[in-house]
Amino acid sequence: MSVQSEMPAIKPVKKKLDLQRPLDELVELYAEIPARQFRYCPGCGLGMAQSAIMRAFHRAGVDITKVATAGGSGCYSVMGHYFKSNHIHGSHGRGCAYAMGMKLARPELTVVTLQGDGDLLAIGGNHFIHAARRNIDITVICFNNYNFGDTGGQFAPTTPLGSKTDTSTLGMPEPAFDACKLAIGAGASFVARSTVAHPAHLTKMIADAIEWKGFAFVEVMQHCHVLWGRRNGMPEAMDMMRFYKDNSVLNTSSVPEDERFDIPIYSEDEKNVKFVLGVLNKEQKPEYTEEYAKLRAKAMAKVTGKAKS
Amino acid sequence: MTKRLLLGNDAFCEGLIAGGVRFYAGYPITPATEIAEAMSRRMPEVGGTYVQMEDELGSMGAIMGASATGVKSATASAGPGMALMQNELGQSIVAEIPLVVINVQRAGPGIGNATRSGQMEVMQSRYGSNGEVPAVVLSPSSVEEAFWLTVKAVNFSEMLRTVVIVLGEGMLGLQRAVVDLPDYDDIKLAERPRPSVQPDEFLGNYNANALSDVPPIADFGAGYKSILSSVGISRRGGGDISVLGLSEDDQDFTIRRLHQKILDRKNEITLFxxxxxxxxxxxxxxxxxxxxxxxxxxxxxxxxxxxxxxxxxxxxxxxxxxxxxxxxxxxxxxxxxxxxxxxxxxxxxxxxxxxxxxxxxxxxxxxxxxxxxxxxxxxxxxxx
Missing domain, CATH: 3.40.50.920 (Rossmann fold)
Incomplete structure (x- = not known):
């Protein structure tokens, strides 16, 4: 496996990648508010993540009115309001619980949660692992910016060991979660990671996750140069983009798509590698709403049988 | 009418089903467990869904999600489970998501005395959640009333777009009595107000002009851009209010309307x-x-x-x-x-x-x- 710092060259699987499509057109199709009015910090990675999600919607060919998103509190929480999809903006951490209800009640909906790293892995950790365990057909997108940005930059479960935040001014004393390993451990059938510095790759990962039948998780490394970067020697957005590019390897580079999933998340022999991008787990399993539908059919047949006899 | 020997907790279940509830998320807790048990059997039988969540926060979250898609939804709990639910209760009331929550009260604070009965959550039902939310709480005295009142609770929650708590007691939930059950098809059900305009004319789930308004709510997937937000709502539409924040006027209007929409219908919902x-x-x-x-x-x-x-x-x-x-x-x-x-x-x-x-x-x-x-x-x- 080699460290690859260029934009990954991925052959489109089904449809042509829509990277060339003007952003304004995508905004018109999938978002509600003119692009100039999106309210993220200047240079924030969330804008790039949002356009990747819009491109992924387009690539996956979803009907935006049949998309239901869920989220709670965090910098990302405005994103759900921007899409033309249906959205629950509830309390901090409950995204996966809302998504469970939406998908189970209306399996025909495309259900996506938009959650931050603190939201998903700290306060919402329980809902996350259990939704993964059930293999319900939802897509969980985690914007990992290494800290609680909305409250001003406190450490989160993902903050790298030793790095400085508002509540770890002397260095983060706790080891960080690897969100993808957690998801795999909990039973997620599709797990992928990408960064906002690899927009084409990120788009493909999100589109694949949306198209996946079962629980799909995408960790989006999304920089927060304003709060985390500034305190850790990367004060500009471009510093952090470079950081992602220099420290990423793709586990998609040398093996065909079907065989690339045995590669470990972290590469032992390449010490400087921080993130392995790509699909990290893909496993066909029974999907929860389909299994429940079978159970329901059985229960209903039993009742009608009783009524007839 | 059919006569049936029912446990109080089963009467709550049948009331939910007769009221049109087709989604139930639960977490076992004494003395409300029988409701989850009965719903796990009954929901699939009537074409609905039962899901056992990882905790009470999850139960509330799941029924909020389900109700957002237009399916009548409910959960039940007791004691410390109700304490955990207070967060989402407030969220649903502010986001105006119709739900029914049954509280089979146990005795005492903390874990309390799980198998014993009490009436200690009158004030919690009204003041348990943060930020001055209103409450609609119904309390039955008998097993038969538990059935009928639960039907009413579902109707009120739809009519008012709010959470209705049925305040039961362990003593009632675990009591058996013979109940006359009606044919469920004969029961008059209320439906939440849904938009009558085309999707491009829809101004959002909070488009209220008067304090007594219960604005139409669009089911997820029905073709509308439907945003349910507990951030605080504006007079017109969901929009990007979470970024702008609410103006003083809109916040005042929001909080007063949440109360006034209920108070203006007090005659309809006051049972005694x-x-x-x-x-x-x-x-x-x-x-x-x-x-x-x-x-x-x-x-x-x-x-x-x-x-x-x-x-x-x-x-x-x-x-x-x-x-x-x-x-x-x-x-x-x-x-x-x-x-x-x-x-x-x-x-x-x-x-x-x-x-x-x-x-x-x-x-x-x-x-x-x-x-x-x-x-x-x-x-x-x-x-x-």
Whole structure:
């Protein structure tokens, strides 16, 4: 496996990648508010993540009115309001619980949660692992910016060991979660990671996750140069983009798509590698709403049988 | 009508089903567990969905998600489970997502006494969640009433776009009684207001102009951009309010409307039973199972020549102050028997302020029911 710092060259699987499509057109199709009015910090990675999600919607060919998103509190929480999809903006951490209800009640909906790293892995950790365990057909997108940005930059479960935040001014004393390993451990059938510095790759990962039948998780490394970067020697957005590019390897580079999933998340022999991008787990399993539908059919047949006899 | 021997908790379930609930998320907790058990069997039978969540926060989250898609949804809990649910209860009330939550009250604070009964969550039901949210709370006294009141709870939640709590008790949930169950198809069901305009004309789920408005809510997937937000809502549309924040005016309007939409329909949702209050010089005001003791005490008092009457509160919140005043028009004294240290007595006291009527309580917190004899004893004491 080699460290690859260029934009990954991925052959489109089904449809042509829509990277060339003007952003304004995508905004018109999938978002509600003119692009100039999106309210993220200047240079924030969330804008790039949002356009990747819009491109992924387009690539996956979803009907935006049949998309239901869920989220709670965090910098990302405005994103759900921007899409033309249906959205629950509830309390901090409950995204996966809302998504469970939406998908189970209306399996025909495309259900996506938009959650931050603190939201998903700290306060919402329980809902996350259990939704993964059930293999319900939802897509969980985690914007990992290494800290609680909305409250001003406190450490989160993902903050790298030793790095400085508002509540770890002397260095983060706790080891960080690897969100993808957690998801795999909990039973997620599709797990992928990408960064906002690899927009084409990120788009493909999100589109694949949306198209996946079962629980799909995408960790989006999304920089927060304003709060985390500034305190850790990367004060500009471009510093952090470079950081992602220099420290990423793709586990998609040398093996065909079907065989690339045995590669470990972290590469032992390449010490400087921080993130392995790509699909990290893909496993066909029974999907929860389909299994429940079978159970329901059985229960209903039993009742009608009783009524007839 | 079919006669059935039902457990109180099963009556709650049948009430939910008859009321049109087709999604139930639960987490086992004594003494409400039987509701989850029965729903796990009944929901798939009627074409609905039962899901057992990882905790009470998850149960509330799941039913919020399900109700957002237009499916009537409910959960049940007790004691510490209700404490955990307070967060999402407030979220749903502010986001105006119709839900029914059944609280089968156990005794005591903390983990409390799981298998024992109490009436200690009158105030929690109204003031348990942060940020001045209103409450609609119904409390049944019998197993049969548990069924009918739960049907009403579903209807009220839809009509008002809010959360309705059915305040049960362990004593009622675990009691068996023969109940006349109607044909569910004959029951009149209420539906939440849904948009009558085309998707491109839809101004969002919070498009209210007057304080009494219950704005239309669009089901997820019905073609509308439907945003349900607990961030705080504006007069017109969901929009990007979470970024801009609410103006002082809009925040004021939002909070007042959440209350006013309920208060303006108070006549429809205030349920009560008054017995011999017309000439009563002593009125017993009670709710839930303890109202039965009050009725027993009333009959014994009347036999002894004491002019006693009963006001049984079925709707506990919004608290029916006007009904309390009407029923106590001729009263010299009011006795409030309840299995707590005087939560309803406090409310009665405020309703009857400056009337000169003496208000006393009969209170037990040992999870043993108050007897008519105890109420009579207090009657003699207060009238002497």
């Amino acid at each position: 039973e008054q017995l011999m209050t017309e000439d009563a010089e002593i009125v017993y005001i009670a709710f839930g199972t303890q109202a039965l003791s009050a009725i027993g005490a009333m009959h014994e008092a009347r036999a002894k020549g004491i002019k006693a009457g009963v006001l049984r509160l079925i709707t506990v919140w919004p608290f029916p102050e006007d009904i309390v005043r009407t029923c106590c028009a001729k009263a010299r004294a009011v006795v409030v028997p309840e299995m707590n240290l005087g939560q309803v007595r406090l409310l009665v006291g405020s309703a009857l302020a400056n009337t000169g009527i003496k208000i006393v309580g009969v209170n037990r917190v040992d999870s043993i029911t108050i007897t008519p004899a105890q109420i009579l004893e207090k009657t003699k004491e207060v009238l002497s």
